[in-house]
Amino acid sequence: MLTCKDFLRELNDYLDSTTDVELRKQLEHHVNECPNCWVIFDTSKKTINVYQGMEPKAIPQPVHDRLMAALERRMASKSG
Amino acid sequence: MERTYRTAPQYNKFACIPSIPRRISTREKRRVRLDADKLEARGEPLIPPIEASASEPAFDESELVAKARTGDARAFSELVHKYERKIYRLARHITNSDEDAEDVLQEAFLKAYEHLDRFQGNSKFYTWIVRIAVNEALMKLRKRKSDRTVSLDEPPTEGVEDPVVREIAVWEGNPEQRYSQDELRTILDSAIQNLKPAFRTVFLLRDVDELSTEETAEALGLSIPAVKSRLLRARLELRERLTRLFKKKGDDVFAYL
Numbered sequence: 001m002l003t004c005k006d007f008l009r010e011l012n013d014y015l016d017s018t019t020d021v022e023l024r025k026q027l028e029h030h031v032n033e034c035p036n037c038w039v040i041f042d043t044s045k046k047t048i049n050v051y052q053g054m055e056p057k058a059i060p061q062p063v064h065d066r067l068m069a070a071l072e073r074r075m076a077s078k079s080g
Numbered sequence: 081m082e083r084t085y086r087t088a089p090q091y092n093k094f095a096c097i098p099s100i101p102r103r104i105s106t107r108e109k110r111r112v113r114l115d116a117d118k119l120e121a122r123g124e125p126l127i128p129p130i131e132a133s134a135s136e137p138a139f140d141e142s143e144l145v146a147k148a149r150t151g152d153a154r155a156f157s158e159l160v161h162k163y164e165r166k167i168y169r170l171a172r173h174i175t176n177s178d179e180d181a182e183d184v185l186q187e188a189f190l191k192a193y194e195h196l197d198r199f200q201g202n203s204k205f206y207t208w209i210v211r212i213a214v215n216e217a218l219m220k221l222r223k224r225k226s227d228r229t230v231s232l233d234e235p236p237t238e239g240v241e242d243p244v245v246r247e248i249a250v251w252e253g254n255p256e257q258r259y260s261q262d263e264l265r266t267i268l269d270s271a272i273q274n275l276k277p278a279f280r281t282v283f284l285l286r287d288v289d290e291l292s293t294e295e296t297a298e299a300l301g302l303s304i305p306a307v308k309s310r311l312l313r314a315r316l317e318l319r320e321r322l323t324r325l326f327k328k329k330g331d332d333v334f335a336y337l
Binding site for chain 2: 008011012013015036039040042043044046047048050051052053054056057058059063064066067068070071072074075078
């Protein structure tokens with residue numbers, strides 16, 4: 001039988017679906033029986049989801065422009 | 081148990097987009113898919129499924145990199161356009177400074193351009209430039225007096241064996257609906273900012289940029305077990321912080337462990 005500590009140790013692989021079948025079954029069994037671990041699993045999954053849903057902010061135009069200018073200078077000096 | 085969160089639906093909900101310009105990122109796809117989900121929820125018809133494209137971008141980047149290596153400035157600019165936002169975001173998260181992030185961004189792309197001949201085609205260009213950017217960003221941190229000890233190689237001081245779990249409470253609804261984009265971004269950014277650089281960098285690469293464990297290890301020069309233990313720590317710490325904000329009030333009744 002898995003303990004809550006065991007579950008927590010395997011949480012990453014469980015979230016990423018990278019455990020082997022046998023372990024996965026045990027983890028599923030545990031998470032269905034243990035309300036605390038279910039909440040941890042659920043909120044961890046949601047944490048990852050909410051970050052993944054976040055668009056990178058557009059890069060400020062002046063920052064982009066200065067980057068391109070710096071590259072152009074470097075390219076010119078390399079080819080010249 | 082369903083494997084819900086990383087897997088795409090089996091059918092192609094964004095087939096209705098007329099002539100897709102360039103390749104589309106997973107994130108764009110996800111957004112379109114969300115819209116499609118809304119359509120579906122309203123009972124509006126979706127275009128019948130066609131063969132869903134594989135999750136990997138169809139676009140062959142190695143060709144672009146090869147062109148850039150021969151000195152094709154346009155090809156290199158295209159790589160810049162493709163990755164500058166991600167590199168800038170990563171640099172801002174590591175350095176916690178707009179000014180340093182801009183330096184990092186410039187240095188990373190300038191160095192990449194200079195050393196393109198050293199880039200081995202057997203890894204992704206993004207993994208390679210991330211490694212350059214992370215090194216630049218860490219150098220920035222080390223230059224700040226107060227942060228002399230910052231290193232990704234250093235073993236984290238806290239025991240990774242005993243991750244922190246205190247908040248056991250379900251979330252109230254969906255944060256994406258409860259908060260505006262800007263509010264949510266502020267919350268998420270500040271939560272990430274409270275992680276140590278060693279943890280937040282791993283989290284950003286693995287869970288935000290969606291690199292694989294192996295790619296993250298390669299980009300950061302870490303072992304795979306190190307990436308895994310840091311990721312677990314980062315995920316649990318963020319979960320902890322977000323749960324404190326997002327939980328249903330009066331629902332944290334369980335004591336744990």
